[in-house]
Amino acid sequence: MSTTTTSYSISALAQEFGITTRTIRFYEDKGLLSPERRGQTRIYSPEDRVRLKLILRGKRLGFSLDESREIIDMYDPSKGNVDQLNRLLERIDAKRQQLRQQQRDIEKMLAQLDEATARTRAALKEQTS
Amino acid sequence: MSTTTTSYSISALAQEFGITTRTIRFYEDKGLLSPERRGQTRIYSPEDRVRLKLILRGKRLGFSLDESREIIDMYDPSKGNVDQLNRLLERIDAKRQQLRQQQRDIEKMLAQLDEATARTRAALKEQTS
DNA sequence: GTTGACCTTTACGTTAACGTAAACGTCAAT
């Protein structure tokens, strides 16, 4: 059995995702990441990288860091009694509905953009005539 | 020919959309709304209402007010020479791609939530056994 | 041994999107 342990430096991750190291440290400060340390230096695992990816995905959807943290934590329901697990199921469902709302919003906006394109093309024809 | 002119007070709109009057005035301050006035009092037209709806839709998608303004303005390409109209077409396309990215992000997140639900249900079975 | 490329912490600064309060005007109802 062989195990290959990939790891990343903070600047490597920053470059890959087009963010600054400040941002990554900020996420750690907010409890969204907790990389290991070799001395003072942060060492990021593939799992850390995945978490960062999820954070940035949430960001693209307009989620706050608190929301992203919530969603990430949903993936691991290790802790909790029956009551807490049931509440978790509700929160998951709430997020699902929010995402469905966003889907509807996107559909409408895309339709609006199609309209905008048509109008702009029409305006162009006016100009060129 | 008959014309019915519907209008809204600021508090009526605030209540309908679940926001505060402060927020509506703030949007006006930022140039996103420009209602008529009867004396000092603001009078909102159906078009103003639509604009407000678009702003809030953008907000749900994580857009800044500047972005929402841009999108709203795209709908009316009245002003502009050929060059500006072409640039407008490009910006519209950019927004479209951004929305498509968001669609992909939502798909992945929904899948992630399904996983989370499954895991939570499994954890519940453990507890109940 | 010093330069350069990394890393670190600490801390003050900035922007967006409002919240919150103060102080005031208007107008219908009691």
Add this chain to the structure above:
DNA sequence: ATTGACGTTTACGTTAACGTAAAGGTCAAC
């Protein structure tokens, strides 16, 4: 004529999500 419900402006306060130094530590390369 005063209360209450609405409207107004002005202005300071707040939070999130970083940006931007400053000051310093490490370590390989020249």
